[in-house]
Amino acid sequence: GQNIDQPTEMTATEGAIVQINCTYQTSGFNGLFWYQQHAGEAPTFLSYNVLDGLEEKGRFSSFLSRSKGYSYLLLKELQMKDSASYLCAVPDSNYQLIWGAGTKLIIKP
Amino acid sequence: GAVVSQHPSWVICKSGTSVKIECRSLDFQATTMFWYRQFPKQSLMLMATSNEGSKATYEQGVEKDKFLINHASLTLSTLTVTSAHPEDSSFYICSARDPQGIHEQYFGPGTRLTVT
Numbered sequence: 001g002q003n004i005d006q007p008t009e010m011t012a013t014e015g016a017i018v019q020i021n022c023t024y025q026t027s028g029f030n031g032l033f034w035y036q037q038h039a040g041e042a043p044t045f046l047s048y049n050v051l052d053g054l055e056e057k058g059r060f061s062s063f064l065s066r067s068k069g070y071s072y073l074l075l076k077e078l079q080m081k082d083s084a085s086y087l088c089a090v091p092d093s094n095y096q097l098i099w100g101a102g103t104k105l106i107i108k109p
Numbered sequence: 110g111a112v113v114s115q116h117p118s119w120v121i122c123k124s125g126t127s128v129k130i131e132c133r134s135l136d137f138q139a140t141t142m143f144w145y146r147q148f149p150k151q152s153l154m155l156m157a158t159s160n161e162g163s164k165a166t167y168e169q170g171v172e173k174d175k176f177l178i179n180h181a182s183l184t185l186s187t188l189t190v191t192s193a194h195p196e197d198s199s200f201y202i203c204s205a206r207d208p209q210g211i212h213e214q215y216f217g218p219g220t221r222l223t224v225t
Contacts, residue, residue, distance in 0.1 A: 033213055042202045042216040043153070050211075087153070094158070095141065095206055097214055101152045 004100035022088030035087040115217030132203030138183035139205035193224040
């Protein structure tokens with residue numbers, strides 16, 4: 001079967017760095033997505049990794065290790081607006097996204 | 110990035126009535142669209158996959174006669190909640206996959222349905 005695990009909640013301080021981990025078990029691999037979802041809003045696309053390594057995009061970076069079934073989202077210079085849920089997702093063979101439960105990130109001043 | 114619109118953004122209806130929600134891909138043709146439901150403080154739940162020109166594929170536990178999905182064109186899918194009940198009150202979100210892209214799904218802004 002397919003399974004995605006990520007922490008339920010994390011807390012970090014404004015200006016700091018936080019790493020949100022995601023482990024997955026899938027039959028086949030078509031890449032891994034990270035989405036951001038603010039409360040009451042739809043998810044927005046953050047990143048896509050299909051090859052091993054780190055993809056940097058401004059304050060956000062995403063890392064993938066296919067051999068370990070592991071990814072993380074790294075957020076630098078945290079801002080209060082980064083308070084949101086961060087969703088890890090992998091597509092199945094029909095391109096349906098299998099979603100993790102999401103990690104709620106709380107940023108404190 | 111690609112844009113997906115959803116209408117209405119919120120709706121209040123009475124029990125027993127039907128509500129139609131539209132999902133449009135504005136700048137790309139979406140052969141596949143997805144309908145999700147999300148209850149407060151819970152994760153996204155996929156309801157069905159909508160394929161243009163064919164019947165939708167419903168997830169287990171989702172009543173296809175209650176949640177009617179029509180994907181009549183490459184840019185429009187509709188979800189009709191029939192005979193709505195208060196327990197159908199939820200946040201309904203559609204997404205569309207750009208077949209030319211990296212298979213990411215672009216989400217509409219969502220529709221908040223309240224059934225009284």
